[in-house]
Amino acid sequence: MKKTLLILFVLSVVACKKPGKIVDNNNSTNTSSVTDSSATAATPTAVQPMKTDEIKIGFVMADTVLEKFSYYQKVKASLTAKGTKLEKDMEARALAIQKEYQGYQQRGQSMSPKELQEAEMSLMKKQQDLEDFRTKQTAALMKEEEALNKDLQKKIEKYLDTYAAENGYTFILSKHIGGSLLFGKKELDITKDVINGLNASIKK
Numbered sequence: 001m002k003k004t005l006l007i008l009f010v011l012s013v014v015a016c017k018k019p020g021k022i023v024d025n026n027n028s029t030n031t032s033s034v035t036d037s038s039a040t041a042a043t044p045t046a047v048q049p050m051k052t053d054e055i056k057i058g059f060v061m062a063d064t065v066l067e068k069f070s071y072y073q074k075v076k077a078s079l080t081a082k083g084t085k086l087e088k089d090m091e092a093r094a095l096a097i098q099k100e101y102q103g104y105q106q107r108g109q110s111m112s113p114k115e116l117q118e119a120e121m122s123l124m125k126k127q128q129d130l131e132d133f134r135t136k137q138t139a140a141l142m143k144e145e146e147a148l149n150k151d152l153q154k155k156i157e158k159y160l161d162t163y164a165a166e167n168g169y170t171f172i173l174s175k176h177i178g179g180s181l182l183f184g185k186k187e188l189d190i191t192k193d194v195i196n197g198l199n200a201s202i203k204k
Contacts, residue, residue, distance in 0.1 A: 055170045058190040062176035068195045071155065071202045075148050079141070086137050093133070097126050159198050163190075 066072050104111070104119045111119070160172050172190070175181045
């Protein structure tokens with residue numbers, strides 16, 4: 001089973017700007033105090049929308065980030081190696097069962113009905129054990145892949161949170177095949193910076 005690590009790299013929004021100024025709707029030039037204890041509560045404050053010129057957007061090429069991110073490549077290679085090992089192990093076990101079956105065929109005429117039945121039952125059990133082994137090992141490998149995917153996603157998101165805050169980005173988008181971002185100006189492409197930063201953060 002040659003299964004490589006895949007992750008849907010959709011880091012659509014990273015907010016880092018502070019909210020707009022709060023407007024107090026209860027501020028008034030009337031300085032008289034309120035003496036009625038049953039007065040209504042103050043009107044909730046409203047947050048002004050962020051101005052367009054305060055928004056800073058960048059995007060990363062998701063496929064390139066995964067290709068150049070050393071941690072991802074290391075994890076991918078490890079999972080691929082485990083998948084290859086499992087595949088070879090399965091082939092060896094299946095070949096052993098096949099040889100045993102061929103042996104029974106060659107000796108079939110000299111075996112008693114009871115011996116033939118026992119041989120058949122033995123082969124069926126070994127075949128079932130092999131299928132159970134395949135199912136169990138495949139499930140374990142998929143579970144490990146899922147856990148590593150989550151860990152990878154957390155590492156990338158954590159770094160982008162810091163990167164956005166330090167560089168004043170309001171949004172960092174992901175550009176990938178099949179994604180919603182179809183075009184972005186080259187000057188907004190921060191892929192190289194993100195790759196360098198991610199690799200440096202792993203080495204720390």
